[in-house]
Amino acid sequence: MRKVAVAGVGMTKFGVSEKSQVEMFAEAAMEAIITSSLKPKDIQALFVGNVLGDFEEGQMNIAPFCAAEIGLGPAVPATRVEGACASASVAIREAFIWVASGFYDIVLVGGTERAMAMGTPLATRTFAMGTDSRYEEFAGITFPGAFAMVARLYSVKYGIPLEKLKERMALVAVKNHKNGVKNPLAQFRKEITVETVLNSAMVADPLQLFDCCPFSDGAAALVLTTEEIAKKLVEKPVYILGVGQGSNGPLCRQKDVTRIRAREEAAQQAYKMAGLTPKDIDVCELHDCFTIAEIVASEGLGFFDFGKGSEAVEKGETQIGGRIPINPSGGLKAKGHPIGATGAAQAYEIVKQLRGECGERQVEGAKIGMTDTLGGDLATVVNIIYGI
Amino acid sequence: MRKVAVAGVGMTKFGVSEKSQVEMFAEAAMEAIITSSLKPKDIQALFVGNVLGDFEEGQMNIAPFCAAEIGLGPAVPATRVEGACASASVAIREAFIWVASGFYDIVLVGGTERAMAMGTPLATRTFAMGTDSRYEEFAGITFPGAFAMVARLYSVKYGIPLEKLKERMALVAVKNHKNGVKNPLAQFRKEITVETVLNSAMVADPLQLFDCCPFSDGAAALVLTTEEIAKKLVEKPVYILGVGQGSNGPLCRQKDVTRIRAREEAAQQAYKMAGLTPKDIDVCELHDCFTIAEIVASEGLGFFDFGKGSEAVEKGETQIGGRIPINPSGGLKAKGHPIGATGAAQAYEIVKQLRGECGERQVEGAKIGMTDTLGGDLATVVNIIYGI
Helix, strand or coil, X not given: CCCEEEEEEEECCCECCCCCHHHHXXXXXXXXXXXXXXXXXXXXXXXXXXXXXXXXXXXXXXXXXXXXXXXXXXXXXXXXXXXXXXXXXXXXXXXXXXXXXXXXXXXXXXXXXXXXXXXXXXXXXXXXXXXCCCCCHHHCCCHHHHHHHHHHHXXXXXXXXXXXXXXHHHHHHHHHHHHHHCCCCCCCCCCCCHHHHHCCCEEECCEEHHHECCCCEEEEEEEEEEHHHHHXXXXXXXXXXXXXXXXXXXXXXXXXXXXXXXXXXXXXXXXXXXXXXXXXXXXXXXXXXXXXXXXXHHHHCXXXXXXXXXXXXXXXXXXXXXXXXXXXXXHHHHHCCCHHHHHHHXXXXXXXXXXXXXXXXXXXXXXXXXXXXXXXXXXXXXXXXXXX | CXXXXXXXXXXXXXXXXXXXXXXXXXXXXXXXXXXXXXXXXXXXXEEEECCCHHHHHCCCCHHHHHHHHCCCCCCCCEEEEEECECHHHHHHHHHHHHHHCCCCCEEEEEEEEECHHHCHHHXXXXXXXXXXXXCCHHHCCCHHXXXXXXXXXXXXXXXXXXXXXXXXXXXXXXHHHHHHHCCCCCCCCCCCCHHHHHCCCEEECCEEHHHECCCCEEEEEEEEXXXXXXXXXXXXXXXXXEEEEXXXXXXXXXXXXXXXXXXXXXXXXXXXXXXXXXXXXXXXXXXXXXXXXHHHHHHHCCCCCCCCHHHHHHCCCCCCCCCCCECCCCHHXXXXXXHHHHHHXXXXXXXXXXXXXXXXXXXXXXXXXXXXXXXXXXXXXXXXXXXX
16 A cells, blocks of 8 residues: 655635535635646546535535536546545545555545535534434434533533533633634634633533534545655645544444444544554544534543543643644634535644644644544544644 | 455345335345355445435435444444445445455445435436536426437437437337346336337427336445455356546536547546457446437447447347347336446346346356446446456
8 A cells, every 4th residue: 555645735714605515626626736736637536525515506416516617537537425524534535545555646635515505494404314314313303412412421421510511511612712713714713711602592402502513615625646746746745644434323323422433443443554542643633513522532532531531621631732732723613614525624724734834823843633523423433644 | 456356246126115225225235245155244344325315315424324224333434425326336436446455355335225205306306416506407407308418419410310219219218128027126027119118208308208217216235355255255256357437527518418428438447447348348237317328328338339329229239139238137227227226236237147147138158247327417427347
């Protein structure tokens, strides 16, 4: 297997866009191609993460239209993958194997989504289709409902009073908003306080409005290539050191929703391939779709013992400058969450961090970074470890 | 790259099903696993083609639920790909690279769809989302409309009077229905005549009802593994000799819709990898979503000169026993077309043909077979060549 490098990355501003999903993808893709010192004609294959293009714009099979928009020719295979919110990370892992295997030398991969344009009611209903349609969606569960159950069980299991846990969860939102202020592409660039969170509307008890990430429009993309080619193209290639992907069945088959088995398996695969352990990770972009989701992810990835993640937030260990900076980009919470694009946006941030290009939100000396993307209600997790 | 083998295959009956998409997938998958002399615990990764699971059942991210249904554990990555009607063939090509590269030894791949359960009006509207949402769907085009344009241009371009072309198109339907009678899993098992076609309701002039394939429910699956493992597991492994995938942009950017560039590129890739030419193919399952689609596909794959495909049908060259038997399974026309499953069903037929297990519809002495799957209005084509 060949060593796979990220040559260039691109990303739109997250928030509300008047562009179509194909146009947003093209914007991010052209930035990735140009900053890789390449032209569209150099791209040999394309992978696109997209979740609700059909509901949003009546557009399925979006990948060949993305390809045509940036002028890729008919010999270039263009493939859409969908793993709910993890779609773009699934796409990156697919793109990785085609380069690692020696089949292609230069592959474009990314994600695009127009979730905000749908409006909250339709977005909530369509997002809920990521749950099991036979046992869960049917019963009325939504993602805030699923993660509210995670928070309640977490409180009971680890003996952390709910009020205490809610304060610590609020600190996740406070941190991520603070980071988002420093990210020019973030959807929300305004600091908040613990009180902002605790005084916000109740969504699914105990999750309040500011415990939840927003719906967003946006796109992000990466160019993957070989080590040899990347070194010729760009000054600072970033390498993919390990990848992992795990799967869960329906929630009702999970023994303990505070332990996401798909993540534990995915992370182990990625660490094993990279020959690294959690303590080697300098910076992490993880799936904070809800504040409690960041806490359980930080444990599932091995940064903290199970049950200790919320305490670590309180101690500031996940801030920029802390022991393991988490979501310096602002995360899904403040940067935004255009579902099919999120994994590529996490990769964008890690690549920029490892290149030392993050300005005010730079994690000093970061050499190894990790992304964590969760799709569905704990159903799909992809972890990717990047290094310089 | 390692040689990739198909160990076992499975398929549900096509038609109307009361099972969910996940349950249909499980039925096909378990047949593929069992006939491979394997157990679910042996499967290392899963790829699923599915197109409209969200519209049909409110189910997105269907792959991990398919995995859980057959008892695959959390370490097994489960990935959904969507390339409109070509979805399952895109999935097979993805599964192929993971085995060919040496990353996994045993991968399950297939497709599932419940298109008939939606009813024709909703199915027609949602299928139309495979066209470009900005330039085509918006203007009211549907798939019958797109292929009606192909037929009209074909008539003019090659100087074949429309009435003559319609008779030859009808012969495609007659042949595929005749083959379907011999396929116990086919949706339609009744012979028709040229008059049946020409007297049927007009759908999109010149395409009449019997020029069009049906909406269907169904699933199909394959187990891919290495040559070495396959030889230990089964008596007659079938090998993947070549794969290819091409992409087109919107119809409005196509110079000539009777020549599908994505197919010409995909076929060339597959022939090149296999070291074969069109005359080496003994049997072909190709994308006859409409009768005219079979004719243009037979030319695009190189079996006949451009403009000569309809004449070849008239001469019986595409019948079982003819020069190049096309769609011995009954094709999409008679076997049925559960969109996300179709590519896997084509593979099922070719594998059975190469093993000599097709009874009355057996193409005698078939050693090399090919599948051709078209997604969207000419947007995605995947070609795969199988051999023994």
